[in-house]
Amino acid sequence: MSIALGLRKPTQGAIRVLTLEPIKDGAKLRSLVSYGPERNILPDEMPAVDFVKHLAEVRGIPRKEAKTRASDVLWLVGLGEERFRPIGTMSTGQRQRVKLAQAIAADPQLVFLDEPTDGLDPLARDEVLTLIRQVSEEYGIHIMISSHLLEEVEQICDNIVVLNAGKLVVAGQLNQLTGQSTGIEVELVPIDDQPTAIDAVERSLRQAGLTVTREADSTVLRIQDGTSETPADLIRDAVAEAGARLHRIQHRRRSLEDIILDTSS
Amino acid sequence: MSATDNARILDRGYRQFDGERLGTRSAIRSTAWQTTRSIFGLGRKARHKFFPMAILGITYLIVIIQLAAVFLFGNETAGFLTTNSWEQVAPGIVMILFAALVAPDAIVRDQKNGMFSLYMSTPLTKPTYLAAKSFSVAGSILLITFGPALLYLLGKTIKGLGPNGVAQWFETFGRLTAACVLVSLFLCAFSLAFSCFTNRRAIASIVVLLAYIGTSVPSAILYEETNIGEKILLVNPIETAYEFGARLCNSPSIADNYGEITTTFITLGFIGWLLISCLILLVTYQKREAI
Structure with missing residues (x-):
């Protein structure tokens, strides 16, 4: 993911994301994509709405627009009533939703999500996966998930790339x-x-x-x-x-x- | 007028953004503003507001008392009205404490709470991220360097003790502004450089203070105990910066022994420490894994 975001040079080979070269056009590329980290650590004292708004602004959305989008996207992920709560008081499932919200708030073309269901119980996992599928299908946002849980990959992915120790094992459409x-x-x-x-x-x-x-x-x-x-x-x-x-x-x-x-x- | 004329759409729902995306400058501005809010504890619990607000409060309280004394008791107390805050020992130390407090808050928390990774997934790069943080930290330090100095200048002007004539006033103001900006930038770079090695805020603040003590005490001892000469005092980064600011303002030296060093060496010492601080910061961050 860090290579795709232009944060690390590939040791060999080449990569293009949304027709851009990540190393050469890193800043431009990163204004079109978003990222949801694996770690469940977020700024504890920040209200969810402020956190989402701030990252939307950093990703290039004007301040007023970022403010309304932050609220709208938190409603979308089911945290509308909780949007003014500090992130530190939220459950793991709610934090995962906040991570998804910040990733899609700036209307990116592509979102990278690292282990988006990490630490969730089966029920919460299903809800988050459904949400990811919904965001992709209804709003046309391409989502790339990194996961070691094969069941969840089968559940929501259209295409897969399997890597083992950095080497390509298999790639293609899941249906095929x-x-x-x-x-x-x-x-x-x-x-x-x-x-x-x-x-x-x-x-x-x-x-x-x-x-x-x-x-x-x-x-x-x-x-x-x-x-x-x-x-x-x-x-x-x-x-x-x-x-x-x-x-x-x-x-x-x-x-x-x-x-x-x-x-x- | 029909009932629908006043209708407003309250809930628009999630939608695509078709407007123009603001670039890196907007990202820097937003990050700097958010960092400043965090430094002063805005939008955070009261305990986070206490130390920065207390230091600001004490700094301005001292200035206000001094100005009040001059205005109430006449020009006998005009000695309070120095050109720079750092000419006085106590405000100079307060500035170091303030810098040691705000710099770790600006960058160390980002390491701990995952914000650094998130920032790196935006149009920000490591240098622009550090620029945003520096604007915020230097801007915050300016509040205790430039603010009091400006009040002193205004006090002098009102009491008729200040620069003579409009041209001289603006020259003094220009020199004062430049000195305060450069000293604030230096305190910012120095404190950021020595607080970027850990992800514990309290430890980072201690490291910054130790870095200051670790450079100032040996230079003072070497100056007193050996015949190396007064240039050894340039090893003390903070006092070199304060002396540089004083020279820029045409003010008296911060200490007699600094008066013996030429302005060229003071300037070189200042630039050298500024470059070393920036280099430490940049190299540490270049090595740091973003994601």
Whole structure:
């Protein structure tokens, strides 16, 4: 992030942000982008509205405009009633919202958020992630998140760049990376009267030419794609013939964790 | 007139900003103003206002009492009306204490509360950030260097003890302004330079005072105990700055032994210490990780 903001020179390679070179056009670039730091330490005694207003002014918004925008953006992040409270008296979740508010108050084209859900409970994390998604979709602000929580990345990101020890592991659109189906997963319900029903379904699918994998005593069958054009029909018929009960049937998609592990290995 | 003529939009909601963005100068101005508010504890709890306001209050109270004495008891007490505050020992020490108090407040808190990282993500750079902080600190110090000196000058003028004629008055005023600005800039640079090594405010203030004592005491001892000569006194940065200010105002030397040093050496000593202070500050910040 410090390279993208023009605060550090890259050791090798080149970088362009919003068509600008960060080192050469650092000040110009930083008037178009914003940053939300990872650390949860903010000026404790400053009221949230003063803090947001001040940073909006520093980012080039005229004083009067900064004042109204500070209030508006704090309402947007759900801190309208709390805007005159000193930041030091706020909870971790509220501080994260203040950090987001200061980052978007100056209407940047791009926002860098470093671990935006750090220290939040699951409920507060969901709220902050929803807010980030909303800001991006409704106001057209591009947001770049740095996070080690893969679930939250999958939840809100469109594009990803995975780095490991400073080296690029994988990059691309999340949909394309995770959207490649790796087969079908079938979960069956065990029936006391017919203990061999799941074995019968497995056998039937193998006989139909499908590649089936199943862990011992598991009720889940994993079927590889590519062996048949109509695997769903074959599965339906096999379940019906064996008298088994179907719990779920779905395409298997790779998780971000799968992608990273596959690429790393 | 219909009811809608007086209608106002009270809540506009979040919206895009289409206006022109102000540049780095606006960022410096805003940062300097916010720092000044912080230095004087404005918008903060009462305990943060106490020390800066108390020092300001005492400084101006002394000046007002002196002026009142001159106006009440006549010209016998006119000796109170010096050209510069720092010609008197007590205000000189108060200036150092004030500088040791405000400089750490201006930059050390930013390290501790994460504001430095945030500032570096704005159009500000390390040099412009330091410029903003310097404007604020030097401006605050000016309140106790220039303010009292201006009151003394006005007091002298009203009592008919001051410069003769308009031209001479403006010359004195110009010299006084230049001296106060340069001495304030020096106190600002010196105190910022020695308070940037830590992120604890109290420790930073102590370091600034120790830096002053650590340079003034050895120079005085060496001057008294050896035959090195009076130029060793230039090792004392604060007194060199005060003497430089006095020379600029055509005032008497702050001490007899300084009177033996030529103005050229006093000027070189002042510029040297100013450059050293700025260099320490810039090098320390260049090495500092922004994010």
